[in-house]
Amino acid sequence: MAEVNHIPYGNHSSQIGELRIPDYPGPNPVVITIHGGFWQSKYGLEENVPLAEDLTSRGYATWNIEYRRVGEDGGGWPGTFIDVIDAVNHLTQIEERFQLDLSRVVILGHSAGGHLALWLASRMNQVQMDEINKTLHVPIQSVISLAGVSDLKKMWEIHEEQGISSHVASFMGGSPQEVSGRYWIASPIELLPLNVEQILIHGEVDRHVPVEMSIEYHRRAIEQGDKVRLIVLPEVEHFMVIDPSSSAWKSVTNALEISR
Numbered sequence: 001m002a003e004v005n006h007i008p009y010g011n012h013s014s015q016i017g018e019l020r021i022p023d024y025p026g027p028n029p030v031v032i033t034i035h036g037g038f039w040q041s042k043y044g045l046e047e048n049v050p051l052a053e054d055l056t057s058r059g060y061a062t063w064n065i066e067y068r069r070v071g072e073d074g075g076g077w078p079g080t081f082i083d084v085i086d087a088v089n090h091l092t093q094i095e096e097r098f099q100l101d102l103s104r105v106v107i108l109g110h111s112a113g114g115h116l117a118l119w120l121a122s123r124m125n126q127v128q129m130d131e132i133n134k135t136l137h138v139p140i141q142s143v144i145s146l147a148g149v150s151d152l153k154k155m156w157e158i159h160e161e162q163g164i165s166s167h168v169a170s171f172m173g174g175s176p177q178e179v180s181g182r183y184w185i186a187s188p189i190e191l192l193p194l195n196v197e198q199i200l201i202h203g204e205v206d207r208h209v210p211v212e213m214s215i216e217y218h219r220r221a222i223e224q225g226d227k228v229r230l231i232v233l234p235e236v237e238h239f240m241v242i243d244p245s246s247s248a249w250k251s252v253t254n255a256l257e258i259s260r
Contacts, residue, residue, distance in 0.1 A: 002056040005098070009065075009090035010083065014072055017087055018045065018064040019098060020056040026099025028061040029106070031256065032088060035064075036111025036147075038167035039080060041071030047242070048110070051252075054244040058253065061100055063091060067116075070170045077173045077182055078131045084116050085123060085134040092137060106256060107143045110242045111209055112171075114148020118188035121196040130185050142197035144255050146241040147209045150200075150217040152176075152187035158210065189217050193224040199255045200228065203236030203248065231255070 002020040009015050022028055033052055037043020045066045052062040067083035068075040088107070095102050109117030121143045123136040149155050152168050153176045159166040169175050176183045184190050198221065202214040211232055218230040233241070233248050240246040 001053060007090070007094065009087050012068055012072075012074060014041075014066045014068045014075075015083055015086070016066050017090070018049075018052065018062075019094070020052055020062045020064070021098055022056050022059045022061060024059045026061075027095075027101035028059065028099060029101050029104035030091065031055050031060045031062050032091075032105065032107045032117075033062055033064045034067075034084065034107065034109035034113030034116050036109070036113045037069070039069050039076065039112045039171040040167065041069040041075060043069070048113075050244050051108075051242050051249075054249075055253075055256070058256075060256070061098065063087075070167070076171050077179075077186070080116070080171070081119070081132050081186065082134055084120055085132070085136055088120060089137050102138055104141055105138055106141055108146065108252075108256075109143070109148060110146040111238065112149055112167075114145035115150065115152070115188065117143050118145055118148060118150055118194065118198065119186060119191070121194045121198070122188065122191040124196065131182075132185070140196050142199060143194075144199045144201065144252065145214070146252065147202050147206050147238050148188075148200065148214065149209055150187075151189040151213055152183050154189075154213055154216075155209070189220060192221050193226040194221075195226065198226065198228040199231065201231045201233065201241055201248075201251055201255065203238060203240055204232055204234050205236065206238045208238040229255075 005019040065087040156168040221228040
């Protein structure tokens with residue numbers, strides 16, 4: 001099992017990442033993993049430890065990042081967004097020490113982490129004068145969204161229809177009607193085309209993030225000329241796509257091989 005390097009990228013206790021280096025001669029390609037949990041503080045990066053260990057054993061350096069979440073000081077809008085950019089950009093400070101190949105970087109996010117992964121691609125080398133005011137300086141080869149929340153407005157509507165408290169509104173600091181400008185900045189479907197290769201993997205029987213969200217996002221991305229693939233997995237639910245022991249995991253590792 002690869003040694004885990006706990007590396008802070010900021011001063012908050014949640015501004016930290018776990019870097020695992022494979023037992024391969026470097027520089028090694030990097031997979032940045034972003035966990036889900038609807039951006040809430042009760043869910044953390046430990047969700048991604050099994051997949052990070054699996055990917056490291058396959059020859060990838062893995063950077064499993066934590067970020068400030070709803071329920072923590074500075075979590076939500078815009079702190080979470082600032083954190084994930086800072087976490088990725090921090091790789092430029094440690095690439096030589098750990099023999100990282102930053103020309104081969106893939107971002108892999110699950111659920112809410114899928115949202116953040118797709119959103120990150122929209123910030124690549126673009127100076128945007130908005131509330132976040134951050135640019136991504138690490139080139140991204142591709143993004144793999146595992147059951148990702150690619151449409152914040154739609155996710156908000158789904159929670160409203162279900163009669164449950166909206167995790168999206170808590171995250172964004174209001175509903176799409178109350179803070180519409182934030183949703184335009186933060187929702188991947190509104191930011192197309194991303195001009196980065198995207199692979200969407202989604203279970204057909206996902207009860208947390210409906211597969212229709214990835215289907216519609218894929219349709220819109222294709223319309224706008226993005227390079228995007230959609231893989232819908234029959235009889236697969238929300239968490240199977242991050243379980244290395246599940247039948248769904250091969251689709252993820254295959255997608256990475258394509259990217260590599």
